[in-house]
Amino acid sequence: MTVLRWPSAPAGAKRRRQKGRPRETAASHFTREVPIVKAGATIAEIRVVLQARRFASVADVAVCDDGQLQGLIRIEDVLAADGETAAKELMDADPPVVHPGEDQEVAAWKAVRHGEGSLAVVDENGAFVGLIPPPALIGIFLHEHDEDMARLGGYQWA
16 A cells, blocks of 8 residues: 655735744644655545544645655545545645744735645655644634734734
8 A cells, every 4th residue: 555654924914023922833733643645545545544543634635755745635636536546646736835934824825825725834855744724724814813903903912
């Protein structure tokens, strides 16, 4: 079996940090508990992996070879595809990615601009680190919205 098992902001936007408040980054939102397969894995094999254990998120399947992210497959595509189809045939071979140290707001906007439900996190060498799942992306947007509204209203955001 060829299946692996592993336990940008709006234009012109700049991140404003308040004194004493650390910048929140993509690293605080990603999970490694996602399905990861090789490019040659069939959809039937991916379905077996999905049923074999519980993941933190199955919104997307990461396709990796030698630890390097090759692409992402939406779960909707996995469910609708023929079992003999190879992962490399269905994957988005150029998904948006962020580095762990990238600002959370920039990361969330990158996902939106590319129409992605999840966002891949890779290190400086392009090695797959994890995915920021949809609930985390929504949480980032809510947090950033509240922060911006507080700032516009003249309140200090804690």
